Amino acid sequence: MLKMMRKTSSSGYSYCSSSSSSRRGMSYCLHSTTLVVPVHNYMASLHSQSSKPIKSQLGKLVRDPPSKPKFTTLEDALKVFDEMLHRRPLPSVVRFNQILGQLAKLKQYSAVITLNKQMVLIGIAHSACTLNIIINCYCRLNQMGFSLSVLGHFFKLGLKPDTRTFNTLINGFVLENRVAEATGLFSKMVEEGHCLPNVITFSTLIKGLCMKGNNSAAIQFLRKMEKRGCEADVVVYSTIIDSLCKDTLVVDALNLFSEMINRGIAPNVITYTSLIDGVCRLGQWKEATRILDEMVSNNIFPNVFTFSVLVDALCKEGMVVEAQSVVQMMIQRDIEPGTITYNSLMDGYCLRGEMDEARKVFDLMVRKGSMVDSRSCNVLINGYCKQKKIGEAEKIFQEMPRRELVPDTITYNTLVDSFCKAGRIRDAQRLFSKMQECGQLPNIRTYTILLHGLCSNQQLSTAIELLREMEANKLELDIVVYTVVIEGLWKAGNIESARELFYGLSTKQLQPSVRTYTVMIDGLCKGGLIVEAEKLIREMKEKGCSPDGCTYNIMIRGCIDNNEMSRAMGLIQQMVERGFSADASTVELIVDSLSQDRVDPALLPLLKNS
């Protein structure tokens, strides 16, 4: 990335290092001639946007009655609404729809619902548009039940649901990750409904499939819509491109990108931002620069999202100084860093353990006024916890209500984990209860954390009790949960129960992970059960679950400890062949064995690369 920042390319946009590099690192500027042009273009395009064509403004003045509602806050909207209710004759439903629509855009969904109820009381007849807005609000409030019941009102009122109605409902299911129901509604719409799906229908479904990680199904839908004569657009392509990038399938993403360009669909800043995110995830900074250059030469300019992606990528690489410079650059270009930008920056400092710097960012957000959100707190809490400064973390946690922020599952999980790691099981349990009292449902990770805490604090029986409780409550337990408990059982020397739980996994339809096998192998080796451990290595390979470096190291150490030197040598060879290497404690053990003439010195070269 440094290279990327320093690059003085001839193709339009690039970062350059300032000659006056400060102590904390280089500050970047945009003063090379190659940069000036795009930046000016950029500013110019901003201006032309804000000073909207005069013609259309005139047109609006003529077309729109003077009473057209305009507001930016809930209070204003309520005032206008109230005034309208008292006007006689009552304004048309369209006027009311405008208010509801604008409020929905301001994300005041519950307010929309409330106002709608007043409309019903006054006797204003709904239009299909009103109902569509209401459906959308219920969807956004995760109240699909109500959304669907509004669908019934259409028929009662003699109205027909339209494509927008279905699209909104489909989107509602997608937002709740209920993709099967979304596709079900789609089929219903196509098979028995009278409204045709349009590009938005498809893109909504494609988004749902992408959310499920089903990229191939998403691409199939892309092909399907084309066959139906429904042309894909930039949104459809961007959705899939983004999903591929998230799965680091950047090559596929770039292919799809070429495809859309060949079809004359112009990418926009979102498409480019997704691609930049994708290549940054792979650490391909040069490619990131290339894409940045390309977008700018196409007159598409990075926005707050694009910059935030860069800030985040740099932070994840530990290059906080460079990230800070990108933030500086944003400010220079009048792109205000947002909460997300600062949260990424804060996390960058936390990752490096620079908590004072992280705290400065937090305080800066506070000073700027209500920029801090619950995620900011989570990031900082996590940072403090990782530095074992639980007291500081707790302070941030306790201050959350004062900032009108609600701790979420992540907040609690972070703190519970931290308490467990500090051996403060009671505190962890207390917080676990508190989160439930506060209406935050523990998720599977919360339980995993607690189980792990109990196991590593000699409270195995409580852990088992909790596990049984979870099973009884029909929680969807995953392999991670069982692996944690199996590990606890081994540590407590409860060999039989560990075996029993492990061999019983298949009846629970759970596949052991590499980690599960490794935990088992570790336990078996420590119990001197080398043969059984080796059997497990074979089994995992057969099941397509390849042992990793950790598995080999543990098995090799087990063999040496149990004086199974030829087995150990075979495994060392195998491990190296598979591209893993001995870790420090394995090397130590091997060197010891060599000095005692217990192993073949021919092995020594194999360890060199570790």
Added chain:
DNA sequence: CTAGGGTTAG
């Protein structure tokens, strides 16, 4: 007047 895509944390 109503519907779809991009950035952050455990």
